[in-house]
Amino acid sequence: MSRPTDPPTTTSTIVTPAPVHEAPRIVSRTGPGKFLADTGAVFTREILLVLRDPFTLIFSLLQPLIFLGLFGPLLTGTFGGGFGGEGASTADTLQWFVPGVIVMISLFGTSMAGSNLLYEIMTGSYERVLATPLDRSAILVGRALKEFAPLLVQGLLIAVVCIPFGFRFHVLPALTGLVLLGIFGIGVGALSHSLAQAAKGREWLFWGVQQSLLFPLLILSGMMLPLEAAPSWMQTAALFNPLTYMVDAERALFAGTFDDPAVLWGAVAAAVTCAVGLVVGIRSTRRAV
Amino acid sequence: MIRARGLTKTFRRGKEVVEAVKGIDVDVAEGELVAFLGPNGAGKSTTLRMLTSLLEPTAGEAEVAGHDVARSPAQVRARIGFIGQGNGGGFSYRVRDELHNQGRFYGLSSAVYTERAADLLAALELGGLEKRSVQSLSGGQRRRLDVALGLMNHPPLLFLDEPTTGLDPHSRANLWEHISAMRERYGMTVVLTTHYLDEADSMAERVVVIDHGQIIADAAPDALKREHADDRLTLVVDGDEAAVRQALPVGLGEVTTRPHDGGLMVQVATAHGAAALPGAIEALRLAGVPTTSADVRRASLDDVFLNLTGRSLREEAAA
Numbered sequence: 001m002s003r004p005t006d007p008p009t010t011t012s013t014i015v016t017p018a019p020v021h022e023a024p025r026i027v028s029r030t031g032p033g034k035f036l037a038d039t040g041a042v043f044t045r046e047i048l049l050v051l052r053d054p055f056t057l058i059f060s061l062l063q064p065l066i067f068l069g070l071f072g073p074l075l076t077g078t079f080g081g082g083f084g085g086e087g088a089s090t091a092d093t094l095q096w097f098v099p100g101v102i103v104m105i106s107l108f109g110t111s112m113a114g115s116n117l118l119y120e121i122m123t124g125s126y127e128r129v130l131a132t133p134l135d136r137s138a139i140l141v142g143r144a145l146k147e148f149a150p151l152l153v154q155g156l157l158i159a160v161v162c163i164p165f166g167f168r169f170h171v172l173p174a175l176t177g178l179v180l181l182g183i184f185g186i187g188v189g190a191l192s193h194s195l196a197q198a199a200k201g202r203e204w205l206f207w208g209v210q211q212s213l214l215f216p217l218l219i220l221s222g223m224m225l226p227l228e229a230a231p232s233w234m235q236t237a238a239l240f241n242p243l244t245y246m247v248d249a250e251r252a253l254f255a256g257t258f259d260d261p262a263v264l265w266g267a268v269a270a271a272v273t274c275a276v277g278l279v280v281g282i283r284s285t286r287r288a289v
Numbered sequence: 290m291i292r293a294r295g296l297t298k299t300f301r302r303g304k305e306v307v308e309a310v311k312g313i314d315v316d317v318a319e320g321e322l323v324a325f326l327g328p329n330g331a332g333k334s335t336t337l338r339m340l341t342s343l344l345e346p347t348a349g350e351a352e353v354a355g356h357d358v359a360r361s362p363a364q365v366r367a368r369i370g371f372i373g374q375g376n377g378g379g380f381s382y383r384v385r386d387e388l389h390n391q392g393r394f395y396g397l398s399s400a401v402y403t404e405r406a407a408d409l410l411a412a413l414e415l416g417g418l419e420k421r422s423v424q425s426l427s428g429g430q431r432r433r434l435d436v437a438l439g440l441m442n443h444p445p446l447l448f449l450d451e452p453t454t455g456l457d458p459h460s461r462a463n464l465w466e467h468i469s470a471m472r473e474r475y476g477m478t479v480v481l482t483t484h485y486l487d488e489a490d491s492m493a494e495r496v497v498v499i500d501h502g503q504i505i506a507d508a509a510p511d512a513l514k515r516e517h518a519d520d521r522l523t524l525v526v527d528g529d530e531a532a533v534r535q536a537l538p539v540g541l542g543e544v545t546t547r548p549h550d551g552g553l554m555v556q557v558a559t560a561h562g563a564a565a566l567p568g569a570i571e572a573l574r575l576a577g578v579p580t581t582s583a584d585v586r587r588a589s590l591d592d593v594f595l596n597l598t599g600r601s602l603r604e605e606a607a608a
Binding site: 034037038040041042044048049053120123124127131132133134286 | 342364367378393439
């Protein structure tokens with residue numbers, strides 16, 4: 001890799017303007033206002049990466065569609081009767097499968113959030129961020145929200161694409177579902193950041209842990225394949241998986257109903273994940289560097 | 290600006306407990322330019338990180354820019370600039386975006402950070418690179434961007450951790466020009482760490498020598514050299530040893546001699562080499578011992594380090 005070299009400069013080219021000696025303008029907001037402003041600042045920095053390079057967004061939009069297009073028909077073929085009785089249609093499969101895919105892409109995005117951080121820890125820019133007066137939890141929340149923002153677009157796009165195939169989309173419950181996922185995602189993102197901080201420079205460790213947790217969580221949530229046919233130990237294990245409650249809640253919400261205990265349990269799972277993630281994340285941020 | 294007492298940091302690596310910093314007391318007054326000098330692993334950076342609130346001290350306390358680092362770290366961070374060993378600018382980001390981001394991190398309004406960013410880009414010779422990615426900059430440009438990032442909040446106190454490591458001599462000199470200019474411009478107190486002896490010698494007004502997590506000397510470079518090391522006079526004369534020892538003033542310093550090119554090489558370790566030289570030559574001439582060549586090697590900070598620790602900093606840096 002060749003590095004550009006500095007153009008030759010002589011010391012005489014440096015113009016020293018008259019001393020300013022201005023008093024530094026110290027801004028020290030406190031409380032919730034500061035948290036919101038800081039979260040906004042972190043989010044702005046992160047989202048700039050996507051906005052300056054929209055190709056990444058285009059690919060992240062295509063991915064779930066491909067998954068849906070290839071996996072959906074298989075499900076209809078295999079479990080046809082399981083969704084809505086005799087002569088199960090594509091529509092029934094989608095109604096069951098789409099919420100799962102949306103949860104999945106949210107989990108993929110947020111659980112990988114720490115990988116950007118790995119790079120920033122390595123080059124030193126994370127240290128610079130930590131040296132600023134940013135609220136520590138705002139650093140975590142802002143970064144996690146960056147993974148969540150594209151999800152809103154992805155989720156809506158998937159839903160819209162599926163409508164012609166008979167998918168029924170209920171705006172208010174679906175948006176509520178996305179907000180729940182956002183809260184859940186902040187927790188997962190914060191945990192991913194803690195993992196990146198713990199791995200510190202050992203990239204393989206980050207990916208090793210992330211991958212070996214991701215797939216069991218996915219499968220044990222009944223996201224891709226229904227767990228009804230699973231052995232009882234798997235069904236028991238699923239009860240301890242917060243993702244199970246998220247998937248159930250999303251399915252209820254995307255079916256257009258608020259009036260289902262699954263929604264409440266999903267909200268609890270999201271809130272608990274978020275709280276645990278932030279506590280662990282803030283602790284590891286304090287110990288970082 | 291800084292008042293630290295008993296600052297201590299111990300790390301736990303498995304069962305082993307590493308004492309990185311062992312109770313450092315240091316005061317820095319407003320307007321000073323202080324260099325922490327020491328070999329790698331001496332505890333310089335760990336000390337700096339505690340002073341910048343990036344690392345929590347195991348024991349001891351420090352007040353920086355009027356606030357306690359452990360109790361109100363955000364207040365400290367708002368009032369200092371920190372330029373770490375790595376590159377502050379995110380590699381995938383654009384130069385101007387990062388400066389604006391930094392402004393937002395300090396809670397500045399967009400009018401203020403836009404103006405400051407433009408101002409610093411010009412002052413640090415980064416004009417024309419606004420839309421380039423940090424990744425595409427040269428080492429020297431990247432380091433100047435780091436300085437710009439560290440100055441976005443116009444801090445009264447600036448910390449630099451090994452600012453010139455990895456730069457070529459030309460970029461090092463250029464960076465120092467800029468740091469000095471910025472210090473003048475904003476009237477900043479500057480604290481830095483370095484293992485470059487010449488840098489500490491020429492740039493710092495005060496050098497704090499750190500070794501094995503402790504301060505072993507703390508003074509202006511000239512005072513350190515006066516106190517802990519001698520200049521060395523080297524004279525080549527036409528005469529014998531007894532005459533030379535007779536002629537040289539008593540108390541000049543330790544004299545050693547050895548034959549050299551048919552004459553005699555005389556070496557004297559003395560505190561004020563340049564001032565002692567004319568007198569020494571004159572004394573020898575009056576005793577009938579002509580001097581054929583003369584040289585003064587001024588004491589270096591490496592001599593200071595060697596005399597204080599028995600080890601040379603140059604060897605440590607090379608290791």
